[in-house]
Amino acid sequence: MKYARALFCIGMILLETSGFTLFGQSALEKKRPTVALVLEGGSAYGFAHIGVIKVIEEMGIPVDIVVGTSMGSIVGGLYSIGYTASDLEDIAEKVDWTDMFLENSGNASVSYRELTDRARYTAGVRFDGKGIALSGGLISGNKILRYMDSLTVNVPSPVDFDSLPRRFRAVATDVETGKRVVFSEGALSDAMRASMSIPGVFDPYYFDGKYFIDGGVVENLPVDIAREMGADIIIAVDLYDGKKFDPEVLNRSPILSLSRTLEILTRANVLQQLAQADLVIPVNIQGFLPTDFAKAKDFAILGEKTARDKNSELAEIRTRVLGERNAEKITEKEIGPVAEIIAEGGKDNDRALVKNLCAPLVGTVPDIAHLQNIFSALDDSGIYQAVRVRRDANAAGNPLVISLVRKPPPKHEIKLGFLYQTTVSTSAVGNLDIVPAVIFHGLTTEGSQLRVEGEMLDTPDIAISFVQPVGKFFSFVPFYSYERDATTRLTNSAVSIQYQTASQKTGFSVNLYPARGIEWSVGWHYDWIILQYLPDGLDGIEVNSASLLDSHMAIHRLDSPIFPMSGISALVSARLALTELGSERYFAVLQTQGSTFLSLNTPFSVAFMWKAGTDFSTNASSVKAAPSFYKPDLGDRRMFPGPLLSEEQIGSHVAGIGLEIKNNLNWNSKGITIPVFVIVHAAIGASIRDPARTNWVTDVFHGNATAGIGLRVSDAFGVAFRVGVHRNMNNKYIPFIALDLGSIGL
Secondary structure, three states: OHHHHHHHHHHHHHHHHHOOEEOOEEHHHHOOOOEEEEEOOOHHHHHHHHHHHHHHHHHOOOOOEEEEEOHHHHHHHHHHOOOOHHHHHHHHHHOOHHHHHOOOOOOOOOOHHHHHHHHHOOEEEEEEOOEEEOOOEEEOOHHHHHHHHHHOOOOOEOEEHHHOOOEEEEEEEEOOOOOEEEEOEEOHHHHHHHHOOOOEEEOOEEEOOEEEEEHHHOOOOOHHHHHHOOOOEEEEEEEEOOOOOOHHHHHOOHHHHHHHHHHHHHHHHHHHHHOOOOEEEEEEOOOOOOOOHHHHHHHHHHHHHHHHHOHHHHHHHHHHHHOOOOOOOOOOOOOOOOOOEEEEEOOHHHHHHHHHHHHHHOOOOOOHHHHHHHHHHHHHHOOEEEEEEEEEOOOOOOOEEEEEEEOOOOOEEEEEEEEEEEEEOOOEEEEEEEEEEEEEEOOOOOOOEEEEEEEEEOOOEEEEEEEEEEOOOEEEEEEEEEEEEEEEEEOOOOEEEEEEEEEEEEEEEEEEOOOOOEEEEEEEEEEEEEEEEOOOOOOOOOOOEEEEEEEEEEEEEEOOOOOOOOEEEEEEEEEEEOHHHOOOOOEEEEEEEEEEEEEOOOOEEEEEEEEEEEOOOOOOOOOOOOOHHHOOEOOOOOOOOOOOOHHHHEOOEEEEEEEEEEEEOOOOOOOOOOOEEEEEEEEEEEEEOOHHHOOOOOOOEEEEEEEEEEEEEEOOEEEEEEEEEEEOOOOOEEEEEEEEEEOOOO
């Protein structure tokens, strides 16, 4: 028996030495060292991991285990299921990161009112009976989560991460306990989303009854986890900033001080882990920012270069692991086509919509493009807060499951806007407004709003309205307002008011919202004219009160209200004063204005602008002429930022056209950037006060031309600085400087 055991052992050694395969795998292959790749967190810095993976692939080093935190968990999670470095680089470069982070973009059901609110109010908070309600982060992360769903949809979930082509772990932090959480099963996208919840940037991720934040808080480079999983050789990728820290920056901003504190804490937990790795690939990301998502390729190149600097060490690892053999190929596990669509959450009509949209996917293996089209269609409905997608691992055939979460009822809101405008030439004209608003939601029915809005400082006013939805597309809006308008002109010797008006209005309107950004309205209001200080020469019979029928058709379909590159914005309005409804006299006014922007699929955009109006009278002194308070005007900062004379701005009949060319200096940026524009524009206007007494050669036309630069921070905050020349009706050329700051898109 003793000799038999000895002969058996000798035989096994000979079999292993010869490479004979026993039970489908050689004993030598069974015993080769296990290799782990550990990827550090670091927002956009994490794209450097792609370059490191590229070098590891080229050298043929087999990776059995992948462990990551934050962006390291995203890159690592995708690598663990079979994505190659080339695949990862393609994803990182093609994703529209701006869209991924801007989760309040418009959809097909957004009303004209909501879109104009976005352009008017720079900041806001929500509140309820418990007090102010701030979100847990600047970004909910719903778009990113569902994109990760799309990338991992062909891995049925829940799944044991040890069953993946490469074993995988992701690290997050439990908000309640402050302890490290290591995800080893479930849905890959849930694990990656929990791991990347950067505090203050993304909402904490609620999953399985707990809230999670970024794993980097407790362990940004989890080498010890790889060792606990049985790794014999660990390659760790360390992302560090080699620039020497300047303590003077701490005196510039409390945010910099807080940021530095977080860096110190995170770096401390990384340093504890580095000594446990067999090979550290240190990527110096000096000169980059963690928000440089547009530079994915640059990060990947940097990671690749750093990894190649470790070529000899990597070669030693390959020899130790494989000897003279080649690594086995790792591929994504195959999955069959979709045989069934299951819709969860929402209402019956929501689930019916999902099944209809997903019907073309039956019999196919879904890809990202198909799923993104479905997500876009669901976004256009405007009623979903989150949409999830997965293949169900527990059901026969792994059906495609779409889960819907409807938006909760909105909380009440406090909003604030800001606008400053000034033109400096031989005199200075300016306007400064702080625009607060309080909006109460759902006081009667879902979608109803009680709005209290105002303006402060130069032209204080207040408007109170109640928006009551009637069906899906209509609303009934009673309102009251006190409005003032004024322009102050400053010269070297005097301060004067160019014009000033004040009125009270009460009435109602019926609004129709047939599609996103489109509003048609018809209504009635009664006006009391409190103050009229208007320029000399405006003939016409004034009124102290008027009863008016109003109607307008408005469209707001721009890619952004501030420095748009494509789309159209237009308004046509008609106003009719009738003695039968209590007006002092009859008059009628028709006005239109707008802009259409043509993108040239380059950094350039061309815009055509217009504004015109008439009061349908041939004699400004007739009883049918509109009072000066209601006359059309050419006051439009986009077209005429120069020093308009009163007779150039207000008339019985006015018209203006303009042409604008913009160059977006960040036209090809897909990361988080602040778009900067170079702007050149010219416009010509005509203003006729009284056709019977107008010299059509000298008393009608004026124009201006400008060149300048603009900056867009958000839909409701931008800066425009322009230098130009104005040619007035008196044939004088007046140079000027115009500055606009704040909510300049309306």
